[in-house]
Amino acid sequence: MGPGGQPDMAQxxxxxxxxxxxxxxxxxxLAAAEVTGSAGGGLVTATMTGSGELTALTIAPDxxxxxxxxxxxxxxxxAVRDAHRAVGELAANAMGPLAGGLGGGGALGLPGF
Structure with a gap:
């Protein structure tokens, strides 16, 4: 904290x-990661990047x-929904620690900010 209890702007x-x-x-x-979702016991699989782009869809002949x-x-x-859910989990795991640093009393963890 700076003088008068003000936060140090440089910090x-x-x-x-x-x-x-x-x-x-x-x-x-995240953009480099890939996740796969499936349905029907693996009869249909969908692959997405961590940014949510569908890159592959596989359908078994059965x-x-x-x-x-x-x-x-x-x-x-x-299958696409399952892959999208996996993207959400991946993003939550990757971004969760960063988002946690923003909480606790304000946008920068300081009261009033």
Whole structure:
């Protein structure tokens, strides 16, 4: 703290810069990561990057029934949703420690900020 109980602006700026660097590194790590979701016991799998881009969709021949296209469509949607859920978990794990540093009394962990 500076004079009069005021926060030291140089320390605040340094802390903000460090958090920004950590955030950028976590975002780069997420973009490079891949997760896979599946449905129907693995009949359909969807692969996404950590940033949420769908990069692959695999459908097992056993999942294809020309008389029941609706089930296949449901399996595709479920696999993509499962992959999206995994992206969310990955992001929460990567960003969680950074977000925790922002809490506790204000945006920078200081009352009034």
């Amino acid at each position: 605040l700026m340094k802390a903000a810069q460090e958090m920004q660097q950590q955030l950028a590194a976590a975002q780069a790590e 999942a294809v029934d020309p008389d029941d296209i609706e089930t296949l469509q449901d399996l595709v949607v479920a």
